[in-house]
Amino acid sequence: MTDLPTLRESLEAHGLLARKSFGQHFLLDLNVTRKIVRLAGPFEGRAVIEVGPGPGGLTRALLESDLGRLVLVEKDPRFLPLLSELDDGDGRLAIVEGDALKVREADLVEGPAHLVSNLPYNVGTPLLIKWLTGPWTPLSLTLMFQKEVADRIVAAPGDEAYGRLAVISQATASARIVMHLPAAAFTPPPKVASAVVHLIPRPDRPPPELQKRLERVTAAAFGQRRKMLRSSLKPLGGGALCEAAGIDPDARAETIDIGGFLRLAATLGM
Missing domain, CATH: 1.10.8.100 (rRNA adenine dimethylase, C-terminal domain)
Structure with missing residues (x-):
């Protein structure tokens, strides 16, 4: 990773800007992305799936970790050449162009895997429900959401944010907020703050x-x-x-x- 241009340099070289229609807000500070990876790990050689990697800020930090294989799912084809530059040929990185709401995770990885993503804001909630209630169950989920959504995931009875999302999330997984980020941490900055939620699916979750x-x-x-x-x-x-x-x-x-x-x-x- 040390031989690569900075994320800002890569974005400028490829003429890339975030697309509002895709809910894109880039996290370019490697100090922040490395902290997220530390909170998500250790991976102990397991596979990791990252959805919506964009320019690859979180991807770079993940490739520095102890994961076994990293599968990127990116819907925006503009980022595929930039992400390909992160492949050093050791066989750990796979890039899939596709819609994360439609892909079958079991086809992407063999055996158990972790999910680590700075999720596009416009699909964060449906993706979480898919992963918590669908046929494929991750080992853990470390996901960036708008702070409002993160609060709804971890809310307790009596809280203003307590609702369907809290009930479904907590019935199927343990959930806690592990990191807060201001809007200024992103490029371009969104209108709201964000938070990282760490979830571990319950072994006794409802059938x-x-x-x-x-x-x-x-x-x-x-x-x-x-x-x-x-x-x-x-x-x-x-x-x-x-x-x-x-x-x-x-x-x-x-x-x-x-x-x-x-x-x-x-x-x-x-």
């Missing part, structure tokens, strides 16, 4: 059918979050469903913990 019911319950409950559950969950059984799950029908969604929502989802299937 797929229960996850589907959990999504139905949380959609109804938080779709009308100011109403009592007997009203918001009326299409799914209302008060009777709540009582069968041991939940107060007069409670509101933001006061119910993860276990309560899992009981509601389990009861819905009976």
Whole structure:
């Protein structure tokens, strides 16, 4: 990595600018990207998938780590030549042009792998749900989000940010914010601050059918979050469903913990 031009020099040489339509904001400070990699690791020779590497700021730091193989998934073809310059021929780096929402991760890596990404803002949430509830499960996820989204992922019952994303995320993984970054850390700077969330999928996470019911319950409950559950969950059984799950029908969604929502989802299937 030391023989390469700086990220800014590489961007200028290739005439590249961030595309707003892709939600791109580049992280060019290698001190910051190295810290993110330290928070994500150690990888102990395991594979890592990075989505939306852009000019490769995080990629450079990952290639300095103890990973075994790094697979980049980049939708914007403008960055492919620049990313190819990071390949030193040792066989560790693979570059895939594609939409991360559509690729099959199991086709990209053999065996377990970690996910480390500065996610494009416009697809961060759907990608997280895909990785937490889909057929392929990563070893860990260390992901950059807008601070507002990060707060929603780790929120606790009673918090203003507590909602569907918190319930689904925490029912399937342990989650904590490990780093905050101001808008000025990015090029171009976004309008909001960002945060890195580290998630580890739970070995006892709900099976797929229960996850589907959990999504139905949380959609109804938080779709009308100011109403009592007997009203918001009326299409799914209302008060009777709540009582069968041991939940107060007069409670509101933001006061119910993860276990309560899992009981509601389990009861819905009976």
